Amino acid sequence: MTTSKPLIVPVPLGARAYDILVGRNILGEGVEQIKKLGVRKVALVTDENVHSLHAERIIKTLADNGVDVAAPVVVPAGESSKSYAVLAKTCDDILATRVERGDLVIALGGGVVGDLAGFAAAIVRRGMRFVQMPTSLLAQVDSSVGGKTGINSSHGKNLVGAFHQPSLVIADTAILDTLPERELRAGYAEVIKYGLINSERFFFWCEENWQQIFAGGPERDEAVAHSCRAKAEVVVRDEFENGDRALLNLGHTFGHALERIVKYDNARLVHGEAVAIGLAQAFRFSARLGLCAGQDAGRVEAHLKSVGLPTRLQDVPGGAGSVDAILDAMTQDKKVKAGTLTFILAKGIGKSFIAHDLNKADVAAFLMDEWNS
Known part of the structure; x- marks a missing residue:
């Protein structure tokens, strides 16, 4: 397994500053950075496709490093999940994991999961920290960076949401090998x-x-x-x-x-x-x-x-x-x-x-x- 030293891209936003880690098979380094955030428990949000491909390995790596991971919140794959109904269920499912305000939401997936989980993190308990683990090229280079979160409306795309910066972005480029x-x-x-x-x-x-x-x-x-x-x-x-x-x-x-x-x-x-x-x-x-x-x-x-x-x-x-x-x-x-x-x-x-x-x-x-x- 080829592993590259992560390229680190800082996003200097003062109190909301964070790093983007980019590299091949860098999950171990990413988990070390998550531990530095001082979390007690993690709520992992992913979709059905990514869950079957990557969730088990990532949950095990977190658990092996002393990070408590609740049962994952799994949403349907695809743009249709950026809806009021799926947002409401996602928020309820995150609350059901009993994560506290000082804990962490991890968005494991493409742009849909990142937008949805990020928005849920922005509003659950009036704001929780979250980490982006983008699994698509599009999400790694665009939607996981910058703090735009949200869902679609019948009136248009991304019209309901919030600016909510992540605490960390882990862009493991080896994950892209599984993309269609x-x-x-x-x-x-x-x-x-x-x-x-x-x-x-x-x-x-x-x-x-x-x-x-x-x-x-x-x-x-x-x-x-x-x-x-x-x-x-x-x-x-x-x-x-x-x-x-x-x-x-x-x-x-x-x-x-x-x-x-x-x-x-x-x-x-x-x-x-x-x-x-x-x-x-x-x-x-x-x-x-x-x-x-x-x-x-x-x-x-x-x-x-x-x-x-x-x-x-x-x-x-x-x-x-x-x-x-x-x-x-x-x-x-x-x-x-x-x-x-x-x-x-x-x-x-x-x-x-x-x-x-x-x-x-x-x-x-x-x-x-x-x-x-």
Whole structure:
């Protein structure tokens, strides 16, 4: 079993500061860090798929190191678990373990489990500490970092939640070896997002090294650590998304709208696939508005296609809805202010910016052309 020395990414948020540990087979080091938090008991929240693959080993490692683990709280796998009903049951199940306010919730799973368990930790006993153990590439590079927790509403994605920073993030990249290829590709969309936001060099590095990232070489550790560093820098500047943290939503205004249209059906579209389409659309829209070169938009789309990700509305199985339906879904985006649409657009690869007060007619015309292209 290959073990790598953890790469440590600090998130310096004062009293809410924490570290992100990134590396291959680093569970032992992670448990040592958990012990330093001084916990009496742990409530582990996971989903059915991850429970069968990883929970037993992690519970044993914690127990062998003197950490008392209650019977795990297991939720259904998939986006549908980010609901009021599952949140209520999760909170009740955590309380049933008799963990105290000074104890710990561990979120073992992908982005759904991290968002759900993190939100539950934020509200159970008016706030408990929690640790993220992300088991998907998407969660390791994005949702486990930064303290955004929440569930979905019929009105849109992630519209009910809280900012609640974890006490520690343990990103064991060996766990990603068990991911289905589709999930690995979907998570990769969030990796290249960081290059598209503000690091042309990282995007070019990804073009050269994506196969090694997928294969699990040291490039995977570096890609995860770079993504976490990039996100941490933004979070430290704007923890509660009052300013440039919105840049992290590049591709998400389009992507979240598509997820809502397919009713969060993972069989049709998982989050990273929606983001991939959104990234390609954000660059095509930017090129249409004369903000960036068409060759940049083409390069982004070509790379997404090369790794097997969707880039067009026509790539959504069962259809992506009408232009009006997409626009309606966009109006529920969290970045909407005073009823006006806000997008993250780009002046080139690595040169993204927040665009306010976009003309709705321009967006509609772009989407109509997208359907007809």
